[in-house]
Amino acid sequence: MRQRIAVVGSGPAGLTFARVLHRHGYPVTIFERDTAPDARPPGGTLDLQEGLGQLALDKAGLLAEFQALSRPEGQAMRILDTDGTVLRDWQARPDDRANPEIDRAQLRDLLLGPLDVQWGRAVTEVVVPKGTGGVLVQFADGGQEAFDLVVGADGAWSRVRPAVSSVTPHYTGVTYLETSLDDVDTRHPDLARLIGDGSVAVYGVNRALVAQRNSGGHAKVYAQFRAPLDWHTDLDLDLADAEAVRSSLLALFDGWAAPVLDLLRHGTAFVHRPLHVLPVSHTWAHTPGVTLLGDAAHLMPPLGAGANLAMLEGAELAESIDTVGGPEELDEVVRAFEERMWARAGRWASITTAGLERLVSPDPSEALAVFDRVQSS
Ligand SMILES: Cc1cc2nc3c(=O)[nH]c(=O)nc-3n(C[C@H](O)[C@H](O)[C@H](O)COP(=O)(O)OP(=O)(O)OC[C@H]3O[C@@H](n4cnc5c(N)ncnc54)[C@H](O)[C@@H]3O)c2cc1C
Missing domain, CATH: 3.30.9.30 (D-Amino Acid Oxidase; Chain A, domain 2)
Structure with a gap:
């Protein structure tokens, strides 16, 4: 039996989730606050890692298209001293596919493909009623709709998060x-x-x-x-x-x-x-009918992991949902998904938090040490 699923937010998390469900023929409703895909400047480039963002694109059936669009040469990294001296100058091999770059707008369009997003539908609150009948999504336009599962993929200042957690970013x-x-x-x-x-x-x-x-x-x-x-x-x-x-x-x-x-x-x-950021190991008491993905769940310093995790979580949750029958089974797969997400995101949040401390630090040699360690690993 198909469950009524809604995702709030059409960033990397929400779109990957919806695209993988769509690939499996599973209906999903997507609510996005922006009035159109290009309503805001999309921001810069993202590097998508082989075992994370690229794995998610593979699950969405989009890896070949990503490889055609992405820029492996964009992995090149040069580090200068403040006087302009070159300290490191690293080029990727032409066949190095570990972390190619892609513009955010290109990634968004790739994921959007055939998806039907409800643009200009800003969610104000998600309410979990005591009885049955579904979780209520309330909108800025005054409307509301009920679903069996509401997935909050609405970023750092999530309006879905308060339904499961009182924690806010610091x-x-x-x-x-x-x-x-x-x-x-x-x-x-x-x-x-x-x-x-x-x-x-x-x-x-x-x-x-x-x-x-x-x-x-x-x-x-x-x-x-x-x-x-x-x-x-x-x-x-x-x-x-x-x-x-x-x-x-x-x-x-x-x-x-x-x-x-x-x-x-x-x-x-x-x-x-x-x-x-959110606290490094942000978790919440499992709440049937609502979950979070991406920055809404684990906002962390922007050091190459956030979008990657957001996409893989979206893909994994969608694949799990595709296997479920009734509501109890849906709740079980969401609960198992959350445990997996929390463990992985907690590891990355520790790494990126320590990374930010060393990259913007009183001792600039710390930043070089971070670069050298990444290159030798
Ligand atoms: C400068 C910078 C560089 C970065 N570089 C990288 C990188 O190279 N690699 C990497 O992996 N990560 C990187 N990140 C992190 C990455 O951008 C985020 O982790 C990623 O965008 C999170 O995706 P998301 O889908 O969870 O949230 P978002 O991308 O924030 O998307 C949330 C969506 O929800 C919508 N929304 C918000 N509120 C509502 C509402 N109330 N109702 C309806 N819709 C709503 C928003 O409009 C948006 O479309 C970088 C971040 C920054 C700031």
């Missing part, structure tokens, strides 16, 4: 300011060479600059630093004023090599991303 003490370079090969050839095919990173005391090539001649630059959450109010800085943000960042990174600072000088608008 600030890590590290803030990113993200900017973009467009048409980098023709407009900024020196920066294109600096960034190379993949990423360039420069680590200083409690701050870092990282630039990553995206497809189509675009690049993203992330200024990363330790600061109180309200650092900009102390400086009376309007975050919407790109020139004021640029001046403030150039002052923060004063003394760094001129070609490195050019990454900030030529960036377009700046997006403020204070990094929040």
Whole structure:
């Protein structure tokens, strides 16, 4: 018997979940707050790991399409000292498929394919009634609908999470300011060479600059630093004023090599991303009819794991649901899925939390040590 399944959120977690169910012919309703796929800038590039995000795409029947779109050369990594000296310069072998990069928009379109998303349907709350009849999803437009299982894949500030957990994300003490370079090969050839095919990173005391090539001649630059959450109010800085943000960042990174600072000088608008996380081993008392995936369940520092885990969880939960008969069986597979997710996500949350401490740290040699350990493993 088919259960009524809804997923809230069409990020990597929600779309992978829905796509794998769709592949098995299992109906699923997808609610998304954004009014269209391109309603917001999609963000930068994601590296998808062989045993995680790529495994999820395989379960969705999309691995060959991913391989055609992704950029293995994007795994290249160069590390500079703040004076511009090259400390490490690592290139991936052409056949290295461990962590190829893909633009978020390309991944979203790949996963969306034939899926029917209800755009512009912001969920405000999920209510688990005492009796039978299903879990209620309530919407900003005042409507509500009932389901046998509601999957919260609605990211860091999930509106589904309060149905199972009272925990909310806390600030890590590290803030990113993200900017973009467009048409980098023709407009900024020196920066294109600096960034190379993949990423360039420069680590200083409690701050870092990282630039990553995206497809189509675009690049993203992330200024990363330790600061109180309200650092900009102390400086009376309007975050919407790109020139004021640029001046403030150039002052923060004063003394760094001129070609490195050019990454900030030529960036377009700046997006403020204070990094929040959930506690490393976030779990909850199993609640029949509701579960969480991805950032909604285990928001962690952005060090290459979040989307990968989100996608694999989506694929695994969908495959488990495809095997169930009645409601008791559904509850059993969700419970087993949660145990597996918590154990794996807890391991990655520990790794990425320690990683963030060392990458944006008082001792920049810590960052090099992280890179060297990853390369030798
Ligand atoms: C700068 C940066 C770089 C990163 N790089 C990587 C990387 O290289 N590799 C990697 O694995 N991870 C990376 N991550 C982490 C990754 O982006 C996240 O872990 C991943 O996007 C989580 O996916 P998700 O589907 O759980 O949530 P999200 O991507 O946040 O998607 C949630 C969706 O839910 C929707 N939504 C939210 N609220 C509601 C609501 N109330 N009603 C309906 N819909 C709602 C949102 O609009 C959104 O579409 C990075 C993160 C950052 C910030």
